[in-house]
Amino acid sequence: EVQLVQSGGGLVKPGGSLRLSCAASGFSFSTYSMNWFRQAPGKGLDWVSSITWTGDNVYYADSLRGRFTNSRDNAKNSLYLQMNSLRAEDTAIYYCARLINGYQDYWGQGTLVTVSS
Amino acid sequence: EIVLTQSPGTLSLSPGERVTLSCRASQSVSSSYLAWYQQKPGQAPRLLIHAASTRATGIPDRFSGSGSGTDFTLTISRLEPEDFAVYYCQQYGNSPRYSFGQGTKLEI
Numbered sequence: 001e002v003q004l005v006q007s008g009g010g011l012v013k014p015g016g017s018l019r020l021s022c023a024a025s026g027f028s029f030s031t032y033s034m035n036w037f038r039q040a041p042g043k044g045l046d047w048v049s050s051i052t053w054t055g056d057n058v059y060y061a062d063s064l065r066g067r068f069t070n071s072r073d074n075a076k077n078s079l080y081l082q083m084n085s086l087r088a089e090d091t092a093i094y095y096c097a098r099l100i101n102g103y104q105d106y107w108g109q110g111t112l113v114t115v116s117s
Numbered sequence: 118e119i120v121l122t123q124s125p126g127t128l129s130l131s132p133g134e135r136v137t138l139s140c141r142a143s144q145s146v147s148s149s150y151l152a153w154y155q156q157k158p159g160q161a162p163r164l165l166i167h168a169a170s171t172r173a174t175g176i177p178d179r180f181s182g183s184g185s186g187t188d189f190t191l192t193i194s195r196l197e198p199e200d201f202a203v204y205y206c207q208q209y210g211n212s213p214r215y216s217f218g219q220g221t222k223l224e225i
Contacts, residue, residue, distance in 0.1 A: 035213075045217045047216070095161055101167070107163075108161060
């Protein structure tokens with residue numbers, strides 16, 4: 001069974017940092033590209049970042065480039081999102097998702113990030 | 118950036134009814150790279166349809182997708198109580214510049 005289990009969310013002050021993790025199981029993680037999305041409270045879905053299966057190519061939403069770093073450790077079947085210089089508008093539920101043929105077929109359960117003083 | 122506009126924003130319906138949701142793109146979606154997701158409160162999105170009309174594994178056949186170019190639809194032939202949720206369309210033809218519609222909420 002494909003599973004993506006997320007961890008690492010929480011409350012952080014503006015300007016602070018947080019690292020999200022996404023642990024994959026039930027499939028060959030190293031052969032799939034992965035995505036991060038987020039959803040602000042009561043809002044729709046926004047793409048955050050994509051990383052290819054090797055980790056060689058990483059893409060970010062324009063508004064996030066330079067503050068967020070998407071990475072993976074295929075030996076640990078894990079995906080990470082390092083978030084720095086966090087702002088109130090980064091408050092959202094963050095989801096990791098498996099990418100197949102351009103779309104997402106499996107999603108993590110989501111983790112809430114709250115940026116507030 | 119491809120902007121997706123879903124309509125209507127909210128629909129009030131009853132179990133057993135048929136419903137068609139619309140998703141319109143600001144420019145043509147290449148190769149019909151459009152997906153539909155269902156999201157219930159407190160849950161992650163669930164893939165329903167990809168490539169505009171291909172049902173994902175395990176999705177009941179009451180769900181169907183159609184369309185091409187800039188106009189796409191999701192039809193639920195007969196609403197079940199568990200179908201009341203928010204539905205999002207997503208284009209992935211311009212990946213990794215993914216974009217979603219704003220969602221259509223189905224309520225009882």
